[in-house]
Amino acid sequence: MCLPRTLVVAIANVDKDPLYTKVRRDIGKLQTTRALELMEAKGVSILSEGCGIPELQKFQQYLKNYKIIVYNYGSKGRDIIFEGTDKGSSLHLLYHEGHYNVITSLTAAFSCGYYCKECHVPYNINRDHRCGGTCPGCQQSPVCTPDEIKVNYESCKKSFLGQVCFENHIKHGICDQIRRCEKCFKIVPQTCLWINLL
Structure with missing residues (x-):
């Protein structure tokens, strides 16, 4: 039983x-x-x-x-x-x-920091796992539903699929981890930006 x-x-x-x-x-x-x-x-x-x-x-x-x-x-x-x-x-x-x-x-x-329910993979660093089930904006799973109005955030130079996506980004502290580089426009770890500014 x-x-x-x-x-x-x-x-x-x-x-x-x-x-x-x-x-x-x-x-x-x-x-x-x-x-x-x-x-x-x-x-x-x-x-x-x-x-x-x-x-x-x-x-x-x-x-x-x-x-x-x-x-x-x-x-x-x-x-x-x-x-x-x-x-x-x-x-x-x-x-x-x-x-x-x-x-x-x-x-x-599963002794991990994060677990992707879409592809059944445990991982420890949020930005290291990307699959079709991860939102490109807030990097959460599942992918956010796009709103008619996109949200641009000046602090990290990223755009989001809508208000919920933006709020997920803030809630999970993604700005502290990654940003868009103003020179090459790629998404890079926060540490790379500080090195470039020195």
Whole structure:
């Protein structure tokens, strides 16, 4: 019953359920009760070998407001065992030796500063990872939706896809890390600009 238990704990976590601690610790058999209800609702029975892809698919069909993602232990998040196609809140699980565990923080689970959910890559320096899922303006994932009005910022000489993109840039301190060079117009690390000014 490991997978249904893990799923109900993950759901309580992402939904910010006020009973999350009781669910996680199975106080008053709350975790057990919710896991049994989940299994009964979908008609899933757990075999002695435990749960695999068929059971994950059945639970994903039932949990339409969530996207189940299962990572293989020891791969630092690069090896995905199962990834649901549904949109909604992601339920991140870690699979190790026949057991499932809830991941509440991808960066903590994979010992990294950042984790790209688009291409499943852990990394430590924000500006070092670029993929189709990273916004060119604020360098956050996912890519910002372009507004009709672009925002230009004099401090770092960059332009942004809109107000939300600009606010992400400020919030995450990207100006302290990179700027547009006024001589060559390339995006360069902040340290390169100081060297050029000396």
